Structures are given as C-alpha cells and as structure tokens.
Amino acid sequence: MSRDFASFMASITGDSAELKIKELMEILDTVTQIIMNSTDRLFGQFAELESNIHGTMTRVVNLESRPIPTAAAPGQAAPIAPAAAAPAPAPRPAPTPMSPVSARSALQGELKALFAKRKQQ
Numbered sequence: 001m002s003r004d005f006a007s008f009m010a011s012i013t014g015d016s017a018e019l020k021i022k023e024l025m026e027i028l029d030t031v032t033q034i035i036m037n038s039t040d041r042l043f044g045q046f047a048e049l050e051s052n053i054h055g056t057m058t059r060v061v062n063l064e065s066r067p068i069p070t071a072a073a074p075g076q077a078a079p080i081a082p083a084a085a086a087p088a089p090a091p092r093p094a095p096t097p098m099s100p101v102s103a104r105s106a107l108q109g110e111l112k113a114l115f116a117k118r119k120q121q
Helices: 002-011 017-065 100-121
Strands: none
Touching: 017 100
16 A cells, blocks of 8 residues: 555656645545544444443343242242342443544545645745
C-alpha cells in the first residue's frame, strides 16, 4: 500500500496544486469511509456480544433460582429448597451508537474549511 501511495505521489508531482488537493481529498474521503464502516461493524459486534452476555446472565439467574431437587426417602416428604437470596439486578440499557453519518459529515466539513482556507492563502 505504501508503494501505491508513493507511486501516486510521484505521478502527480507535475500536476497543478488544485488537482493534487482534489486527489488527496478523494483519498481522505475513501479512508474516512473505510474507518466509519469499520466502526459501524465494531459497534454491531459489541452490541451482539452484549446481547449474548445478557442472555447468558438471564439463563444463569433462571437456573440459580430453580429449587434443587433432592431424593427423598420412601415415606418422607421432599425438603423444600430455600428461596433465592436476592433478585437478579436489572439489565443495563444498551449504549446508543454514534451516528456515523454526522461524524463523517463533520469531518468532511472541517476538511473543506481547511482546504478553502489554504486556497485563500
């Protein structure tokens, strides 16, 4: 990848500054999209993992709250298992992921402002 970038930079050495800036803006936009898509996938995987953990914790709590069956001798009543000591804690609400569109547009807006400022100088 670094060779590709180096060859790209070598190919645009004779071009105008405006064309160079346009090409670099396209590269930055592509990199930004890759990063945003990766973070979206990571947020989805974290949400799925949190859901799996929550489901597992619910099953564990349900299993712990069941009475323990014991074998009773003939003619004797089965002992009653003690009740659960404390109720299960309430599940935490799922975190709300950041909107990738607003972050992307904010970044592009900042880049446009920087390039416009540079162009005016």
